[in-house]
Amino acid sequence: MATLLAGGVTGKGRATPASPPASTASPLSTPSTPRASVDAEVATVDDIPSLQKLNLEHAERKLAMLKDGAACTKHYAPMPSHRSCQDASWLVLFLVMAGGFLAWGADRSAALMKAGAWAHGQAGAWEHGSYGETGLKVGSGIYMKAPGLLFTLAVAFCSSMIACAALIVMAHKAPSCVVWSSLIVGHCLVMVLGLGLLGISADAGLMLLVVGALSFCVCFCCYRHHIPFMAEVTRVVADVIEEHPCMMTVSLIGTSIAFAWAAAMGLAFAAIMCDWVKQEDPNPISNLEMACFLGGLVTFFWGLGIASNLSHVTYCGVFGHWYYKAKAAGSDSDDSEDSDDADAGCALMPAMCVAFTTSLGSICFGSLFVAIFKALELLTRRVRRSASQSWNPIVCVLGCCCSVIVE
Numbered sequence: 001m002a003t004l005l006a007g008g009v010t011g012k013g014r015a016t017p018a019s020p021p022a023s024t025a026s027p028l029s030t031p032s033t034p035r036a037s038v039d040a041e042v043a044t045v046d047d048i049p050s051l052q053k054l055n056l057e058h059a060e061r062k063l064a065m066l067k068d069g070a071a072c073t074k075h076y077a078p079m080p081s082h083r084s085c086q087d088a089s090w091l092v093l094f095l096v097m098a099g100g101f102l103a104w105g106a107d108r109s110a111a112l113m114k115a116g117a118w119a120h121g122q123a124g125a126w127e128h129g130s131y132g133e134t135g136l137k138v139g140s141g142i143y144m145k146a147p148g149l150l151f152t153l154a155v156a157f158c159s160s161m162i163a164c165a166a167l168i169v170m171a172h173k174a175p176s177c178v179v180w181s182s183l184i185v186g187h188c189l190v191m192v193l194g195l196g197l198l199g200i201s202a203d204a205g206l207m208l209l210v211v212g213a214l215s216f217c218v219c220f221c222c223y224r225h226h227i228p229f230m231a232e233v234t235r236v237v238a239d240v241i242e243e244h245p246c247m248m249t250v251s252l253i254g255t256s257i258a259f260a261w262a263a264a265m266g267l268a269f270a271a272i273m274c275d276w277v278k279q280e281d282p283n284p285i286s287n288l289e290m291a292c293f294l295g296g297l298v299t300f301f302w303g304l305g306i307a308s309n310l311s312h313v314t315y316c317g318v319f320g321h322w323y324y325k326a327k328a329a330g331s332d333s334d335d336s337e338d339s340d341d342a343d344a345g346c347a348l349m350p351a352m353c354v355a356f357t358t359s360l361g362s363i364c365f366g367s368l369f370v371a372i373f374k375a376l377e378l379l380t381r382r383v384r385r386s387a388s389q390s391w392n393p394i395v396c397v398l399g400c401c402c403s404v405i406v407e
Contacts, residue, residue, distance in 0.1 A: 040070035078324045083354065087361035094302060094364045101296035105268020108275040150263075157259045164251050172242055175234035179227055187216035240322050246348040247318055253352075254311030261303040269296070294375070301374040305367030310355050313363060317351025 038047045043063065045051045051059040171178045194208030241247050272293065355363070384400065 040066045043067075079320055083358045085358045085361060087365040089361070090364040090368060091361045094299070094306070094368075097295060097299045098303060101292070101299055102264060102268050104292065104296075105265075105271045109267065109271035111275060153259070153263055153266075157255070160255060161252060164255070165248065168238075168241060168248060171234055172238035175238055176227070176231040179230045179234055183219060183223060183227070184216060187212050187219060190215070240319060244318055244322065244347055247315065249348070250311050250314050250318075250352075254307055254314075257310065258304055258307035261307060262300075265296070265300045265303065269300075272296075294379075297378070298371050298375045301371035302364075302367055305370050306363055309363045309367055310360075313355040313359055314348070314351045317354055318347045321347035321351060 043066065045056070045059045045063055048063070048066075051062055054062065167178070190212030191209055194205045194210075194212060197205035197208060199205075383398075
């Protein structure tokens, strides 16, 4: 970090020295002469030009962070050849919770199949000892049979993969266009929607036009100075993907895991809910079943978080391999550089092995907290909605307080 702030070093895959501004360039520093590297552990504010622009207190804080980072780099190897498994107990907990909920859903699904509900795509209300002639309710007055639901999920999966591939290609071909599009496309769509509503409701259309135009102006004025930097970051990311095209399969793997997990949990939830709509027992849902259902909700978000973080850790491994292996290649001889280049295209499998083995417990541990907060956020929204419909002000206030804490 201190090396980058000091001007960077040359080498494959590393940051190149930036030319100092003409107003601050010293006679000894030219655009073609890289600045000397600085050891962060013994550096001072005077050694790092970027810190000299800050006030003394802020610069000292930044320098302390750099020294802590330098100490960490010496204590922890950036790309260790071996890493012991950590937080494995959280992986066991996830497997137990996921297996228990899926087994519960499979048991209820077997009961539905025995009654003939899944066989005909009938998962409606329990009437006179059999399921009514309806499909799986997915909306107000809208019913869908099981094959139709699976077909919809498959179409959504294919569409998301096509959109992901198109975004990667655009990020490589036109990074500035991708950055600008992500910045202004939402505001432009609001204005287009406002134009479309002018013929139906002039007030609503005009309001959307004004809101879209104002948000566009604010976003443009606040972020346009950061666009070149973001475009450069996007370009570097696209270059890494070009050097390692295997990275395009990471999103496919992560999306496939998330899709399979969502489909399995969705079917389990559907089987349990359809079993609960039977009216033979006046109080069919026990407290234990409700607690298990809430635990299944947390497990659902937990699995989605694990699938997302598996992809994230794999990406980090590929980028780390690209960066640190290039550093080693730049500092070694030509023979060692050739050996590193021979291994440069095989970054995906080592990164994926680390993500799916030694780091999996840590991924489960980190994803659990996000899953708990997502489940609490969903529950607080439902409580607030139910309280507003029943005109219960006390529950509404409690729900708002919980929403403030969770969100």
